[in-house]
Amino acid sequence: MPLALATSLPALLPQAIAWASAREAEILASGIALTDAELDLARRVGVQAPERIRLALVERVPMPDDPMLQLAVETTELLGANTLGLTLGYGIYLCQGARDARLVSHECRHVQQYEAAGGIAAFLPLYLQQIVRHGYLDAPYEVDARRHEIDA
Ligand SMILES: [Zn+2]
Structure with missing residues (x-):
């Protein structure tokens, strides 16, 4: 992890939270609800309010406009060309x-x-801090999400 990124991350948090909140609002306004089978998956992984979740099916997960934030998510491999999914509150790309x-x-x-x-405002500081400290793949929130994957 480049030191510059680790030290600049706290300063990027307000932009990150604003971007994530705006994208969540868009997905909640125009996204689709989970199917019954997906609602069941959400309950099985512990979601309290699965009916609030909306999906946005996209060609590519959008990147932040802010150049510094974009650099940060690319450098940490948090978001990139191979990203298949991104969750922002109750909104999922x-x-x-x-x-x-x-x-x-x-x-x-x-x-x-x-x-x-x-x-979002409570989760993102913890998640981004984990990524700075452990790297994307070993961030405890990512390890936890992989442990809860259900194949069918
Ligand atoms: Zn994940």
């Missing part, structure tokens, strides 16, 4: 064609993490 039980249960576990933390 899924790449078209990638919607399966494993990915939906993984992203729903992130919804559970947002719920447990108390929303």
Whole structure:
């Protein structure tokens, strides 16, 4: 992890939270609800309010406009060309064609993490701090989400 990124991350938090909140609002306004089978997956990974979740099926998960924030998410490999899903509160971006039980249960576990933390403004500082400290793959929230993946 580049030191500059680790030290600049706290300064980027307000932009990150604003971006995530705006994207969540868009997904909640125009996204689709989970199927009955997906609602069941969400409950099985501990989501308290699965009926609030909306999916946005996209060609690519959008990147932040802010250049520093964009650099940060690319450098940490938090977001990139290979990203298939991204959860922002109750809003989930899924790449078209990638919607399966494993990915939906993984992203729903992130919804559970947002719920447990108390929303976007509470979750993102913890999550980004984990990524700075452990790297994206070994961040405890990612390890937890992978442990809760359900194949069918
Ligand atoms: Zn994840």
